[in-house]
Amino acid sequence: MNASTTPVVQGPVALKNVAAFMAMTTRLIERSHHLPGFGVCHGPSGYGKTYASIFAQNRTKAVRVEVGDSWTRRTLLRNILRECGETVKDKWPISDLSDLAKSVLGENPSRPLIIDEADKLVDKGMIEIVRELQESSGASVILIGEEKLPAKLLTVERMHNRVLHWFPAQPCDLEDTQILARAFAPKVDIKDDLLEAICNRSNGRARRIVVNLDHAAEIARNRNLRALDLKAWTGEFFTGEPPTPRHVEPYSRRAQKVA
CATH class of the missing domain: 3.40.50.300 (P-loop containing nucleotide triphosphate hydrolases)
Incomplete structure (x- = not known):
């Protein structure tokens, strides 16, 4: 942003x-x-x-x-x-x-x-x-x-x-998430179904909620939308969890045949 x-x-x-x-x-x-x-x-x-x-x-x-x-x-x-x-x-x-x-x-x-x-x-x-x-x-x-x-x-x-x-201190609920949305994404009408999903996936942590609200505002801006609900959400929710380890095939070091 x-x-x-x-x-x-x-x-x-x-x-x-x-x-x-x-x-x-x-x-x-x-x-x-x-x-x-x-x-x-x-x-x-x-x-x-x-x-x-x-x-x-x-x-x-x-x-x-x-x-x-x-x-x-x-x-x-x-x-x-x-x-x-x-x-x-x-x-x-x-x-x-x-x-x-x-x-x-x-x-x-x-x-x-x-x-x-x-x-x-x-x-x-x-x-x-x-x-x-x-x-x-x-x-x-x-x-x-x-x-x-x-x-x-x-x-x-x-x-x-x-x-x-x-x-x-208590985790944020839907009402808190609505207040955060009005403060940090005021140009987008984020519907309650998406706000509830953001709150739940953020585990009620205000810092993570704000990151997801920023992503919602970016989606709305890129798609020229004034309102955004759960169906219109794209991408992953920010949960604060690190990515899972990837399975990488070992590189084969076979000797090249000399012609």
Whole structure:
């Protein structure tokens, strides 16, 4: 799809997971002081957890970081402080970075801290520093990760009992797929039978649904159609699965006869 036909989507699309994530964020912000301050959003890749968190970030002016594979405690603290608008020196010890982060987050406890890819913090034994930040600052902290994140947190006794809200992200349904179609393929009237097939073949994963919607828009454009249903669909659905191994006959290396 070229630049002239690509739809411009202003921010995350308001799917059910976006609304549920926002509800969890609001509950954490408005909680009583004696209640725990952690929320956990978990689910398979492609369910739209990150986009839901960006929506909440924009609405609440939250501090949001996405943990990288190479991150250390120092990297985590520096990125949190950078997102808070703070400038830190390279040689500051971790203890000073931690104290500053607690102070900055504590200045506005109604501004949440959202940490994406939080599984990596548990895997690296770094989740305790996040617990310290939350308890000292009083700010709400939302951890986002894959489906096994709650089980991983159960192994850290001082963490799992500080979670106020567990939010399992849900796969997209037909209504979500209709919303995505209006956002990403607005020039094509994609019928419900095709949308339902796209949703099912995409396993309810928003990322895969969007790829299939892009293919539907391309089919309609190439065939000059304003509407598209399942009968008019051509090609394969994008499922995210790799191709099956091909059977390739071995090359025969027989010696050539010399005349």
